[in-house]
Amino acid sequence: MKTLWLLILSLVIFGCTTFGTNNTKVDVNVICKWGTQQFDLCQYKNQEQMIDALLLAMVLDEKIGQMTQSVWHNNVSPETIRDKAIGSIIHTEGPTPGPNAMDWVNKFNEFQASALQTRLGIPLLIAVDAVHGQNTFEGAVIFPHNIGMAATRNLNLIKQAAQITALEVAGTGFNWTFSPCIAMPQHEHWGRVYEGYTEDRDLTTAAVIASVQGHQGTSLAHRDTVAATAKHFIGDGATDGGVEGGNAIMTDQVMREHYLPPYTAAVNEGVASIMVGFNSYNGHNMHQHTHLVTDVLKGELGFEGVVVSDWNGGLRFGDPHTVINAGIDIAMQPGNHNEFMAKLKASVFDQTVPMSRIDDAVRRILTMKFNLGLFSDPFAKKEFAESVGSPAHRAVARQAVRESLVLLKSDNDALPLSSSDSIAVIGSHGNNSGLQSGGWSIHWQGQAESYRGATTIFDGIKAQGTQVEYAEHGCYPDMPASKAIVVVGEAPYAEALGDSDELWLSDAHKKLITGCKNLGKKVIVILISGRVLAISEDLDKSDAFIAAWLPGSEGAGVADFLFATNGFKPTGKSPYSWPVAVTDIPLAPNAEHALFKFGYGLQDY
Known part of the structure; x- marks a missing residue:
């Protein structure tokens, strides 16, 4: 009877919610000013209780919706968000909402409004690949790519660039960025070398700390921050021959001593999400690597955030159950969300994917949304739209260029x-x-x-x-x-x-x-x-x-x-x-026969 009573009670709730990175006290007086949602959470004492109530109220389709991300302009409309209860969208190559930052803010607010009209009113995560500034918006400040930022050796500047990126990401309607890339490229044949900071472990580790601090600040709930993503877990820059999505061949000792420390640092800094790579690790694709994703990342490192797939990751490697069971919480499905959701649902029905795995993923997703303050303040931070591409922001990018x-x-x-x-x-x-x-x-x-x-x-x-x-x-x-x-x-x-x-x-x-x-x-x-x-x-x-x-x-x-x-x-x-x-090529960082060694640079003309 107690369980039934809680279920009935939970079905009438949702008028407001909480924010904050700690699952402890909630200022109910502040939270309860937000009253347009369908599900009243104000009666609960803390974030954990609110998430428990939501999980209890959710049906399977709603849980799978939270685990699904699609491209907003590819077979997805605000009505799709409402009808399918999709939990996140991404902007990428394709149509844009318009030439002005407020066009973007208004468009993504339409999607957010539809999410709030779903049965439980769970807000959307709205993501973008802002990898060197808000580089998808024409008129934003575009910083040097990470390879140049690492050349500055200026960690304060890396942090400041991330802070500005967060403001311009928020000012164009987003709350989540798929950055920083902390690959340590070892082979120049790879087409993503510039996305990583450097081949060096210690400099990469220092850079990811600065970047996460810049993007996320001291609290994700602050209006001038966005959720960051460390990517691509793990070994994406170490594939044989420098092939994108290829096979990274190494011993576990090398992996742990060289490639894992930047992720450990990101986790310790509270990075909100981590994206897995297309690459394989000793022949085992990372999207299906239960040991590294679940046992090592979530277990040993204690990562409590969201693990997101790369593009089409929920279907690219076969049935979704292999990816979800490996520990991926959100699958990025570019317009083929219906296929992914149907197959994942079938996997739950045939018990290929246990409900405990679904609930763990959804709990992580809801926690990220609470931490971002989306339940109390879901809409875009339009006050930052005017600062996108501002002279002050460009001055910092100009400094980054000359120092790089x-x-x-x-x-x-x-x-x-x-x-x-x-x-x-x-x-x-x-x-x-x-x-x-x-x-x-x-x-x-x-x-x-x-x-x-x-x-x-x-x-x-x-x-x-x-x-x-x-x-x-x-x-x-x-x-x-x-x-x-x-x-x-x-x-x-x-x-x-x-x-x-x-x-x-x-x-x-x-x-x-x-x-x-x-x-x-x-x-x-x-x-x-x-x-x-x-x-x-x-x-x-x-x-x-x-x-x-x-x-x-x-x-x-x-x-x-x-x-x-x-x-x-x-x-x-x-x-x-x-x-x-x-x-x-490939060349060791301090090889004696190098033309210039790692760290070379004349300091005077």
């Missing part, structure tokens, strides 16, 4: 530049914010066109120099410039489409360097790349050489570096060792 640049060579008084120098900026990368930003910039694969709000490298140089021209196709006879800033590098790419064996400059880019050198110019090469490349020949033909990584939207930071603005001196240190030739 690594000076590999400086001869013949080529640097620093003077405002009286006659300068030519050479190459399409020199006047194109899309090319300088890389993948995951406005679009998944990046773009080859400039985007709104950004400053190109040429823009920045022109603002500081009086005699500056842009010559996209190279130096020419009688060119007045005595110094040529030759900007070359990789075209944008992301994920598997970036896997490559051609880790060198194209013939066309090599000709830009030699062409200027043969005309007697002092040649300063700026390399735009998501990884180290084989550059020995190009280095020899330059007077100065700078690894600029993927600097993002603030090209003026490159100009600050070149002109030593306000007395700036180079500070960047390479987060990777550099090969003499492609055949040297």
Whole structure:
């Protein structure tokens, strides 16, 4: 009778709820101001009791809905959220809600309003891959990719960048970001090298701590924070041959000593979620790896947050029961949510997936939503919309750019530049914010066109120099410039489409360097790349050489570096060792035959 009474009681509740990271006391007077939901939780004393009441009231379809994430513009509407009780949505490549931040806020508030109209009124998690700023919104500040942030060695700056990213993520309607990526890439053939900070364990560990602190602050319930995600668990950057989604072959000792510590640090910092990788670990795919996900991550490390799959992870590797039983709590299903939900439901009916596993997943999801304050304050934080892309935010990104640049060579008084120098900026990368930003910039694969709000490298140089021209196709006879800033590098790419064996400059880019050198110019090469490349020949033909990584939207930071603005001196240190030739890859961080070792970077011009 007691159980029946609790069930009846729970079915009439839901007017308000709680927030906070501690499952202890709740300020009911504050919570009960929120009264539009269907299920009154105000009578309960703490968060744990509220979650217990919700779990007791939920039917299986509602629980499976909470475990399902879909893409908002792909067969998902606000009505779908209401009818299917889907618990989270993601924005990714595809249509956008509009050109302005408030367009995004209003669109995602429509989805949130529909979630609150479900039987139990459980709010939505709304996620985005904001991996170097809110890089899906044109007009947001885009920071250097993680490879560049690690080159700064400035942990306070990494934290500050994450804080700004959280504000711009919240200001465009989201409460959850799939960042930071804490892969430790070991092989430059991999197309995601730039998403990781560095090949070094200790620097990666320090960076993830700074990033989680920046995104999540001291409490997820604060309005200026969002949930962070450490990814991709585990070994995604160590696959054989640097193949995206390939097989990471290593001993358990290596895994525990080298790859696990950054995740341990993330868990200790209270990271809200962890995403598993597409890769396998010694032949066993991570989406199905019960030992590493459940026994190690959730058991040994004590992770109490949400484990989320990668794209289509709930179906990509077979029936959902293998993924859910491994310990995945939310499956990211890009528009095929109906198939996933039906198959998972069938697995519960045939007892392939125990209800205890379902309830554990849903409890984690509800806890994350409570911790984010969504039950008391579910809608987007529209007050931050005006700050998206603000000058103050761009100033921090500009600082990150100039501190991220690594000076590999400086001869013949080529640097620093003077405002009286006659300068030519050479190459399409020199006047194109899309090319300088890389993948995951406005679009998944990046773009080859400039985007709104950004400053190109040429823009920045022109603002500081009086005699500056842009010559996209190279130096020419009688060119007045005595110094040529030759900007070359990789075209944008992301994920598997970036896997490559051609880790060198194209013939066309090599000709830009030699062409200027043969005309007697002092040649300063700026390399735009998501990884180290084989550059020995190009280095020899330059007077100065700078690894600029993927600097993002603030090209003026490159100009600050070149002109030593306000007395700036180079500070960047390479987060990777550099090969003499492609055949040297993969290269140990301190290999004696490296062109430049890990940590190299000239500290003066």
